[in-house]
Amino acid sequence: MKLARLGDGAEIFHTLQGEGVSMGAPAVFVRLSLCNLHCVWCDTDHTWNFEGTPWKHEKDAVAGYVKHKKEDVIIEMSVGEIAEVVRGYGCRRVILTGGEPLLQEAGLVELMAALREDGAEWFFEVETNGTKMPGEGFVSAISQMNVSAKLANSGMAEALRVKPEVLRGLVETGKVWFKYVVQGEKDVQEVLGLVDAHGIPMDRVILMPEGRTVEELDKSARWLAERCRDLGVRFSDRLHVRLWGDRRGV
Template sequence: MSEKTIKLAVLNGEPEIFHTIQGEGVSMGVPSIFIRASLCNLHCKWCDTDYTWNWKGTPWPHEHDSDPAYQKFDKQDFLTEIATSEVASLVAQFPCRNIILTGGEPLLQQDAWIDLIQKLRAVDTQYRFEVETNGTQVPQQAFASLIDQFNVSPKLENSGNALGLRDKPEAMAYYAGQDRTWFKFVISETSDLQEVLALVQQYHIPHDKVLLMPEGRDDQTLQQKRLWLADYCRDHGFRYSDRLHIQLWGSKRGV
């Protein structure tokens, strides 16, 4: 069997693989190694990893389009395809065993992740794997069996994606039925909250498995949303997630 390759985002000319602490979600504060996949099947207008999908020549709008300094990304400069053995070697350099597969949308490349996970666990069975996904893709059984935690972030109307693209009932029902799934919703306005409640009811998601996180790339924007969102989480039995990496380092890559 030929070795698999993975399409990864590029940071400073290298595959975007970095050792930091998780900045959001239920694992906030946990030392982790991030492996950022390129490519995504959704195109959120506020996405802060738009260099994984907003290629030159594509029609997708982004909130930064009004900025004269902003332009779509050259795919050949922001995407690299490398062998899973090379990725495994890069990951093994770090003294950490919590791995987060992120993106983009990681589940577009499940076969490659299976190959990588098997390589890493052959070296050390203590490797633990989390996946950050938009919740539109149903995992293959072979892939799901290797994952310790699903961090699902379903997209709301505020993302700019059409309903038929962002809400996939088969995938959402799958994740809602998994004890190892946590759901994180990005909240821009108070009007988003009724949409969250509707999804929680539709897919029978336990309230204690739901996290609400304010949308924003700077602390001032986040602060405008924190207090009313925290109150809402308290009143509805949801967890609150901040964006710790923004507080610590600002809107930077590789941290």
């Protein structure tokens, strides 16, 4: 499997879930490489913004930022090797993230099965962008799907980021939460339009402020929290940003 590289190994780390309905829960993150989208504000651009690709990113404006060499940011590991690292942390909540994890769906099904061989209770979450519908084997194995659905503020064309048949299928699993990164009221209205158009239950919608720093989060956090209250949807902060900033492996 292709994982994001961090230092001399893979980006597998023990931390707290930073956002969504499980925010604050201890978890082991397994960050896979590769993605089928390329959002301009993506905070894991090392999983897709490789040398030779045409994608734009807001970090292009930062002095010294360059696209990533694949060999510097990707490491290949077997399912058994990944399972051994995960077990070593002694935490049974595992977050499968990316990139887009479902690009390597078959390997993830194997990984969940391998970890469950010890007979203990495991809780698996996947962070996915909602453009790929997983098969029955994955849906059966996964405990919770956190769909980080993308809005127009991602810079992605609607035809690439909104797949109506996938959204409907994900809702039908009963295991999905929809997370949206919001910058302003225009984004809130876009979310409400998607909810109405695709049958997304309001009680499964989570809105989060956009930002890489505490200061950026605070620009809209209080306003967004009040909008969530009035709309009857969940608000999620971005705990990892508040605790550790824009860093990897936390």
